[in-house]
Amino acid sequence: MGLFLTNGFPDLDATVPLLHALVAGGADFLELGMPFSDPLAEGLPIQRSSARALAGGVQMDDAFRTAHAFRQTSDIPLVLMGYINPILQYGVSNFCAAAHSSGVDGLIIPDLPPEEAGLITASAKAHHLDTIFLVAPNTTRERMQMIDRLSSGFVYAVSVTGITGAALAHRMAALEPYLARVRTAIRRNPLLVGFGIKTQRDAQWLCRHTDGFIVGSALVDVIEGLWNDPSLSMHRRLHAVQRFAQDLYPSKE
Amino acid sequence: MSVSHHAKTPKAMSKASGAPAPQPVNAASYAAPDDRGRFGAYGGAFVPEVLIPELDALTRAFRAAWDSESFQRDYRQILCDYVGRPTPLTFADRLSRALGGPRIYLKREDLCHTGAHKINNTVGQILLARRMGKTRIIAETGAGQHGVATATVAAKFALECIVYMGAEDMQRQRLNVERMRMLGAEVRPAISGSQTLKDATNEAIRDWVSHPHNTFYIIGSVVGPHPYPMMVRTFQEVIGKEARAQLLQYEGRACPDVAIACVGGGSNAMGLFYSFLGDARVRLIGVEAAGEGLDSRHAATLSCGTPGVLHGALSYLLQDGQGQVMSAHSISAGLDYPGVGPEHAYLKDLHRITYEVASDEEALHAVRLLSQTEGIIPALETAHAVAALARMAPKMTASDVVVLCCSGRGDKDMTTIMGADVAA
Numbered sequence: 001m002g003l004f005l006t007n008g009f010p011d012l013d014a015t016v017p018l019l020h021a022l023v024a025g026g027a028d029f030l031e032l033g034m035p036f037s038d039p040l041a042e043g044l045p046i047q048r049s050s051a052r053a054l055a056g057g058v059q060m061d062d063a064f065r066t067a068h069a070f071r072q073t074s075d076i077p078l079v080l081m082g083y084i085n086p087i088l089q090y091g092v093s094n095f096c097a098a099a100h101s102s103g104v105d106g107l108i109i110p111d112l113p114p115e116e117a118g119l120i121t122a123s124a125k126a127h128h129l130d131t132i133f134l135v136a137p138n139t140t141r142e143r144m145q146m147i148d149r150l151s152s153g154f155v156y157a158v159s160v161t162g163i164t165g166a167a168l169a170h171r172m173a174a175l176e177p178y179l180a181r182v183r184t185a186i187r188r189n190p191l192l193v194g195f196g197i198k199t200q201r202d203a204q205w206l207c208r209h210t211d212g213f214i215v216g217s218a219l220v221d222v223i224e225g226l227w228n229d230p231s232l233s234m235h236r237r238l239h240a241v242q243r244f245a246q247d248l249y250p251s252k253e
Numbered sequence: 254m255s256v257s258h259h260a261k262t263p264k265a266m267s268k269a270s271g272a273p274a275p276q277p278v279n280a281a282s283y284a285a286p287d288d289r290g291r292f293g294a295y296g297g298a299f300v301p302e303v304l305i306p307e308l309d310a311l312t313r314a315f316r317a318a319w320d321s322e323s324f325q326r327d328y329r330q331i332l333c334d335y336v337g338r339p340t341p342l343t344f345a346d347r348l349s350r351a352l353g354g355p356r357i358y359l360k361r362e363d364l365c366h367t368g369a370h371k372i373n374n375t376v377g378q379i380l381l382a383r384r385m386g387k388t389r390i391i392a393e394t395g396a397g398q399h400g401v402a403t404a405t406v407a408a409k410f411a412l413e414c415i416v417y418m419g420a421e422d423m424q425r426q427r428l429n430v431e432r433m434r435m436l437g438a439e440v441r442p443a444i445s446g447s448q449t450l451k452d453a454t455n456e457a458i459r460d461w462v463s464h465p466h467n468t469f470y471i472i473g474s475v476v477g478p479h480p481y482p483m484m485v486r487t488f489q490e491v492i493g494k495e496a497r498a499q500l501l502q503y504e505g506r507a508c509p510d511v512a513i514a515c516v517g518g519g520s521n522a523m524g525l526f527y528s529f530l531g532d533a534r535v536r537l538i539g540v541e542a543a544g545e546g547l548d549s550r551h552a553a554t555l556s557c558g559t560p561g562v563l564h565g566a567l568s569y570l571l572q573d574g575q576g577q578v579m580s581a582h583s584i585s586a587g588l589d590y591p592g593v594g595p596e597h598a599y600l601k602d603l604h605r606i607t608y609e610v611a612s613d614e615e616a617l618h619a620v621r622l623l624s625q626t627e628g629i630i631p632a633l634e635t636a637h638a639v640a641a642l643a644r645m646a647p648k649m650t651a652s653d654v655v656v657l658c659c660s661g662r663g664d665k666d667m668t669t670i671m672g673a674d675v676a677a
Binding site: 036042047051054059060083084085087088089090110111112115135136138139140143147158161162163166 | 463
C-alpha cells in the first residue's frame with residue numbers, strides 16, 4: 001500500500017507528522033507531492049491541496065527538508081511526485097542530487113512520458129533514484145513492455161483514462177481485462193495500481209491483479225476535512241489519518 | 254538557465270536586448286518540427302501517458318488528411334463558401350499617411366466568418382475530427398473568439414461542443430459567451446488559478462484525459478503538445494499564402510519589407526509569417542502584450558520569459574524562480590497567456606522573428622487610430638500590432654511595404670474599451 005500526500009498540505013508543520021501517521025497506519029511506501037501551479041493530471045482534491053501548499057509558500061527545497069526529517073526515523077521507501085517544469089527550473093542534476101541526499105528513493109513525473117524522459121534519466125540514475133513511469137488503459141502492449149524496460153522501482157498502472165480522484169466504482173468490470181493485460185506485459189518491475197481508489201474494497205479487488213495500490217485523492221480529502229474542523233486537536237487528526245490508512249489496508253486472503 | 258543541464262534544452266537566454274538583425278532561414282531546409290515535434294530544443298509532448306496514443310493517432314490522421322485530395326477539397330471549399338476566403342488585402346492609405354512612413358496593407362482576417370482568423374483552424378480540425386470518428390468536441394478559449402469559432406463549426410457539423418473559459422474571461426467577454434450558447438455549445442467556467450486562458454486550457458486537457466476515446470480537442474493556437482503547433486500552423490498558413498499572392502498583384506512583388514502580427518499563443522502570426530520565413534528580406538515582427546508595463550503585470554512571454562514546460566510543450570514561459578507559472582495580464586483576453594507557441598521560441602532564438610511589445614494603453618490608442626483612419630474597428634489583440642507599427646513607421650520610408658495581420662474585429666471588445674475610457 002502506497003499513500004500520497006502533498007508536501008506542505010495542509011501546512012508544512014503537518015507534513016512530517018502526517019507521514020509518520022501513515023506509516024503507523026500500515027503504509028508500505030509514501031509518495032510525496034511537490035506542488036505545481038498547473039497540475040494537469042490532477043482532479044480537484046490534489047489541485048486544491050497543491051494550491052493550498054503553494055499559497056503557504058512551499059518551495060522545492062521544502063520537499064527535501066521533509067524527506068530528510070522523515071528519514072531520521074523511518075526507512076520505508078519515499079518517492080517524490082511532481083511536474084517537470086519546477087524540476088527543470090531547479091536544475092535536473094541539482095534536483096536529483098538533493099533528492100538522493102535527503103533520502104528520496106524515486107521519482108514520478110506524470111507529464112514526462114518516456115519520449116521526453118531523456119531530460120532526467122541519466123541524472124536520476126547517477127543519483128540512484130528510481131524512475132517510475134505510468135501505463136494507462138489505452139497503452140499498447142508493446143509500449144507497456146518498453147515502459148517496463150525504462151522503469152525502475154515499480155510501474156504505475158493508472159486505473160482509468162482520467163485524472164486523479166476519478167470515479168472508479170462503475171468501471172470495475174472494464175478494469176479486469178486491462179489489469180490482466182498489464183500484468184502479462186510488466187515482467188521486470190512490481191506493478192502498482194492507482195487513481196480513484198477510495199475504499200478497502202476497491203483496493204482489495206484491484207490487488208488481485210497487481211502487487212499493490214496507491215491512494216492519494218481520497219486521503220487528501222480526509223485530511224482536508226480534518227484540518228477544516230477547528231474543534232479537533234492535532235493528536236485526534238493524526239489518529240484519524242492513521243485509522244484511515246489502517247482501514248484501507250486489504251485483509252489477508 | 255537551469256534547463257541547460259541537458260544537451261537538448263534551449264541555450265541560456267539573456268533578457269530581451271533590443272532588436273537583433275533578422276537572420277535568413279533557409280526555406281528549403283526549414284523542416285521544423287521533427288518527428289517528435291521538436292522545433293530545435295522546443296516543443297515536444299509533455300503529457301500524461303493517456304494522451305500519448307491519442308496524440309500519435311492525431312498526428313497520423315492529420316498527415317494522412319492533409320495529403321488527401323478529398324480533405325483538401327473539403328477544407329478549401331468551406332474556407333471559400335463558409336468562412337469567406339480569400340480575405341481581402343486592404344491598402345490602408347489613410348493609416349499610411351497618418352503614420353508618415355511605409356505603405357501599409359491589412360490582411361483582413363477580421364472579415365472571416367465569426368470575426369477572426371481562428372476559424373481557419375477550427376474548420377481544419379473539425380474536418381479531422383469527423384474523419385477520426387470523434388463525436389464530442391472540446392476547446393479552450395480566452396477572448397472567446399476561438400470558442401465561438403469552435404462552437405460555429407461544431408454546429409455546422411452537428412457535433413456536441415464544450416468550451417472551457419476562465420471565469421474572469423467570461424465576465425470580460427460576455428458577448429462571446431452568449432454567442433457560443435446561441436450556437437448550441439456548453440460554456441464551462443474554469444474557476445482555478447487566475448481564471449483565464451491558462452486555467453481554461455488545464456481544464457480542457459483534464460477533460461481530454463478523461464474522455465480520450467470519443468473526444469477531439471480543438472486547440473486554438475500554435476501551442477500544446479505535438480502535433481498541435483504544427484497542425485494549427487498548417488491550418489493558418491492560408492493567411493500568408495493569400496497575402497503573398499495579393500501583394501504580388503498590388504505591388505508587383507510577393508514580399509513586403511515587414512510583416513507584423515500580434516502574438517499571444519501566436520497562431521495568426523505563424524499563419525502570416527510561415528510563408529515568408531525563407532525570404533530573408535522580409536522582417537518578421539511579433540508583438541506581445543506589455544499590459545501595464547514590462548516591470549508590472551504583462552503577457553510578454555518571449556520578451557521577458559524563460560524556457561519552461563506548460564500545457565505539454567517546452568517553450569518560453571512566464572514563471573517564478575520556483576518554476577511556478579505566473580499569471581499574465583493584458584487588457585486583451587486573447588493575449589493574456591503566460592506561454593507561447595514553441596515555434597516562436599525557436600524562431601526567436603534563430604533571430605528570424607523579432608518581438609516587440611505594446612501596452613494596454615498603446616493598444617487602446619491604436620484601436621481608435623485604425624477605427625478613425627480606416628473605418629476598421631480592430632480587436633484589442635490586433636491593436637497591439639497596430640501600436641507597434643505606429644512606433645516603427647516614422648523610421649521607415651515611403652517605398653517600404655508592410656503587411657499587418659488584422660487578426661480580428663473589435664466588436665467583442667467594446668465593453669472593455671468603454672470601461673477603459675471611463676477609468677482614464
